[in-house]
Amino acid sequence: MALKVLLGNEAIAYGAVEAGVHVATGYPGTPSSEVLGTLAVLAREKGFYVEWSTNEKVALEVAAGAALAGARAMVTMKQVGLNVAADALMTLAYLGIEGGLVLVVADDPGPHSSQNEQDTRLFGRFAKVPVLDPATPREARDMAVFAFDLSETLKLPVILRPTTRVSHVCQEVDVNETYDPRPVPGFVKDPRWVCMPAVARARHPWLNAQQEKARELLAASPFNEIQLTNRLGIIACGVSYNYVVEALARLGAAASLLKVGTPYPLPERPVLDFLRRVDRVLVVEELEPVVEEQVAALAYRHNLRLPVAGKYDGTIPREGEFDVDRIAPAVAAFLGVPYAPPERHALPPLPERGPVLCAGCPHRASFYIFKEAARGTNAIFTGDIGCYTLGLASPLKAVHTCLCMGASIGMAAGLWRADPKRKCIAFLGDSTFFHNGVPGLIDAVYNRADIVVVVLDNRTTAMTGHQPHPGTGRTATGEATREISIAKLAKACGVNFVREVDPLNGKEAFAVAVEALRRRGPSVVVMKSPCTQLLKPQGRYRVNPEKCSGFKFCVDTLACPAILPGEEYPVITDKCVGCGFCATVCPADAIEKVVET
Amino acid sequence: MKCDVVIAGVGGQGNVLASRVLARAAVAAGLEVRTSENIGMAQREGPVASHVRMGKGLAGGIVPDGEADLLIGLELAEAVRALPKLRPGGKAVVSTTVIRPPSVLLGASTYDVDGLLGYLKERVPDAVLLEAEELAAAAGNRKAANSVLLGAAGALDGVLPVTADQLLDALLATLPPRLHEVNRRAFALGREAPGKAGKV
Numbered sequence: 198m199a200l201k202v203l204l205g206n207e208a209i210a211y212g213a214v215e216a217g218v219h220v221a222t223g224y225p226g227t228p229s230s231e232v233l234g235t236l237a238v239l240a241r242e243k244g245f246y247v248e249w250s251t252n253e254k255v256a257l258e259v260a261a262g263a264a265l266a267g268a269r270a271m272v273t274m275k276q277v278g279l280n281v282a283a284d285a286l287m288t289l290a291y292l293g294i295e296g297g298l299v300l301v302v303a304d305d306p307g308p309h310s311s312q313n314e315q316d317t318r319l320f321g322r323f324a325k326v327p328v329l330d331p332a333t334p335r336e337a338r339d340m341a342v343f344a345f346d347l348s349e350t351l352k353l354p355v356i357l358r359p360t361t362r363v364s365h366v367c368q369e370v371d372v373n374e375t376y377d378p379r380p381v382p383g384f385v386k387d388p389r390w391v392c393m394p395a396v397a398r399a400r401h402p403w404l405n406a407q408q409e410k411a412r413e414l415l416a417a418s419p420f421n422e423i424q425l426t427n428r429l430g431i432i433a434c435g436v437s438y439n440y441v442v443e444a445l446a447r448l449g450a451a452a453s454l455l456k457v458g459t460p461y462p463l464p465e466r467p468v469l470d471f472l473r474r475v476d477r478v479l480v481v482e483e484l485e486p487v488v489e490e491q492v493a494a495l496a497y498r499h500n501l502r503l504p505v506a507g508k509y510d511g512t513i514p515r516e517g518e519f520d521v522d523r524i525a526p527a528v529a530a531f532l533g534v535p536y537a538p539p540e541r542h543a544l545p546p547l548p549e550r551g552p553v554l555c556a557g558c559p560h561r562a563s564f565y566i567f568k569e570a571a572r573g574t575n576a577i578f579t580g581d582i583g584c585y586t587l588g589l590a591s592p593l594k595a596v597h598t599c600l601c602m603g604a605s606i607g608m609a610a611g612l613w614r615a616d617p618k619r620k621c622i623a624f625l626g627d628s629t630f631f632h633n634g635v636p637g638l639i640d641a642v643y644n645r646a647d648i649v650v651v652v653l654d655n656r657t658t659a660m661t662g663h664q665p666h667p668g669t670g671r672t673a674t675g676e677a678t679r680e681i682s683i684a685k686l687a688k689a690c691g692v693n694f695v696r697e698v699d700p701l702n703g704k705e706a707f708a709v710a711v712e713a714l715r716r717r718g719p720s721v722v723v724m725k726s727p728c729t730q731l732l733k734p735q736g737r738y739r740v741n742p743e744k745c746s747g748f749k750f751c752v753d754t755l756a757c758p759a760i761l762p763g764e765e766y767p768v769i770t771d772k773c774v775g776c777g778f779c780a781t782v783c784p785a786d787a788i789e790k791v792v793e794t
Numbered sequence: 795m796k797c798d799v800v801i802a803g804v805g806g807q808g809n810v811l812a813s814r815v816l817a818r819a820a821v822a823a824g825l826e827v828r829t830s831e832n833i834g835m836a837q838r839e840g841p842v843a844s845h846v847r848m849g850k851g852l853a854g855g856i857v858p859d860g861e862a863d864l865l866i867g868l869e870l871a872e873a874v875r876a877l878p879k880l881r882p883g884g885k886a887v888v889s890t891t892v893i894r895p896p897s898v899l900l901g902a903s904t905y906d907v908d909g910l911l912g913y914l915k916e917r918v919p920d921a922v923l924l925e926a927e928e929l930a931a932a933a934g935n936r937k938a939a940n941s942v943l944l945g946a947a948g949a950l951d952g953v954l955p956v957t958a959d960q961l962l963d964a965l966l967a968t969l970p971p972r973l974h975e976v977n978r979r980a981f982a983l984g985r986e987a988p989g990k991a992g993k994v
């Protein structure tokens with residue numbers, strides 16, 4: 198055993214190693230990505246298999262195959278990734294598994310870096326698979342180990358659902374680095390692995406019975422804990438438990454507590470025991486009233502007449518992330534004690550600071566080029582999920598829609614159907630293209646949609662921390678593999694006009710963009726240039742004051758973080774990575790490469 | 795005993811690394827830790843606030859408003875933005891580094907350097923102010939500004955539950971050996987800052 202300071206996501210990875218995981222798969226997504234990233238590093242040393250899959254559905258299918266053969270498998274994704282994997286999960290619960298299968302699905306209350314704040318606990322209930330909801334990294338590690346055993350006992354996939362404040366919280370954790378996997382028994386043929394309607398009819402009662410069995414097993418787990426002090430009860434789920442404990446300390450108040458670590462199926466025994474010992478109860482949980490509804494139903498069925506406060510009576514917010522400051526007033530109101538918020542001082546005006554495209558980011562060039570090529574046409578730019586969503590900000594304002602992974606292509610086609618006089622241009626990243634862009638592109642070819650698809654190929658999955666993907670020629674564990682060409686794939690899908698060009702080669706890329714817009718689509722332009730974070734700076738550029746007209750065209754059109762407005766003429770700072778795109782756009786030809794002496 | 799620290803800055807300034815160093819030092823000193831930050835979109839020059847909690851009997855990772863014992867600011871406006879986290883009488887070590895975001899460059903918002911400095915001095919009269927990036931540059935690498943500020947924080951009397959030497963050990967244990975010399979110098983320059991600031 199060694200004591201390490203670990204992120205919750207790292208702690209989960211170590212838990213999987215301790216449990217003897219054989220196969221781990223996933224698709225990157227904040228706040229989940231470090232689980233598989235850590236496993237990929239440990240895999241080389243311990244000898245298990247790790248892959249970044251093309252998308253979450255494939256990841257779950259690979260893990261499901263391994264689990265059918267009796268291997269222990271883990272699959273990781275963010276909350277919206279589970280929507281992609283949902284088709285596989287919903288029926289896998291009917292089939293069941295042999296080896297333990299644990300889905301790590303990280304939720305993002307807030308949301309901090311997601312397009313919605315859906316609650317995976319509710320998804321677990323929908324799919325009829327147990328959900329574990331840790332409060333701390335250490336508990337997340339313990340739950341990861343437990344989840345494999347639970348999965349094998351129930352023959353069901355199990356969801357471990359950390360939130361941002363577990364995934365991205367560090368804690369000191371005892372790590373057992375021994376990897377001692379048991380042998381994989383191998384696949385045994387059985388008609389029940391084929392999900393025919395007759396199988397579903399036979400398995401549905403079994404699946405429902407497993408819910409009750411799960412309830413019993415979770416009641417016996419160490420993750421639900423009662424602390425009795427008085428007749429006022431607070432039930433808190435996952436990270437909310439931390440905030441309740443701290444709120445009580447801040448208020449100098451006491452309440453009886455039930456910490457819930459297993460929100461679905463909610464174990465009856467500890468909850469009933471708790472409800473019988475209090476006069477009123479408050480349920481504190483982020484997002485949906487998953488525990489609250491089960492508590493209310495349980496109380497009703499057992500004829501316990503006590504008020505249940507929470508989301509339905511408005512005591513607890515139903516949206517956003519919690520912290521002590523949000524929870525303390527609600528706890529005070531429930532307990533009937535005074536609450537004095539911390540003294541607040543009005544802050545002076547502060548600069549707005551949102552995330553922006555990095556200095557030298559090739560996406561900035563791609564957006565600029567297509568904006569110029571489509572100038573005056575009122576074109577619609579459909580966007581997608583990745584760093585390039587930041588193209589929506591001023592001055593580019595080059596993202597007009599963003600829905601979900603790969604949606605840019607289908608939405609461009611639909612917009613063009615309904616508004617056919619306008620050019621519809623879809624922008625999506627390389628990893629996103631492989632993830633879910635390909636079916637949209639085939640649809641556009643098959644149904645003859647006159648759109649342009651721009652693949653922003655920066656040779657990595659940048660936003661989530663530079664994971665490899667099928668176009669990079671590298672696997673999760675760093676081995677060389679077949680590099681899948683986006684341009685060849687587009688051609689194979691039946692696209693006639695396919696061009697690959699470097700957006701930092703501004704003139705050539707502009708000519709390609711003009712041609713792509715002129716042709717009847719669908720056409721595909723692959724804007725290929727590596728992410729600046731993967732490269733050493735390629736020199737630096739400077740503004741030549743003798744040539745600069747002082748219009749600050751570069752500042753106003755590009756907003757590159759390396760270019761400051763300066764007093765008389767713009768100044769290029771040491772953030773410059775030497776992409777040179779500003780030199781291409783400068784109307785006065787006043788930006789030049791710094792010659793090292 | 796509990797010590798809450800908030801480290802405020804802009805994505806890319808080494809904020810997360812500084813929080814890890816504090817956590818490592820605290821664990822080496824036999825304490826529990828929690829750190830918390832937003833990773834993801836925030837790293838692209840967005841605001842980043844790392845929270846570090848050290849002590850015994852800790853619960854959540856988020857420092858509540860008005861409870862931080864120490865604010866470490868890598869950038870002036872971000873330090874001011876994080877001030878509501880500081881408790882009355884809490885300490886602050888702030889770099890006067892100014893990073894103007896595109897919204898300011900494009901005229902959509904303002905960055906009043908003197909106004910922000912004045913507000914900071916009024917709210918935290920004994921704040922240690924230093925130009926951490928310049929000191930880091932003097933040490934050999936501007937990117938070591940986080941080490942300068944850790945040095946300055948370590949030199950404050952009775953604020954952190956670890957000594958400056960424990961902090962330096964944790965810093966060096968976190969960094970690859972090729973960065974040790976620069977960061978050792980940067981930490982030392984920061985460590986001298988509180989005394990100097992007092993004499994001005």
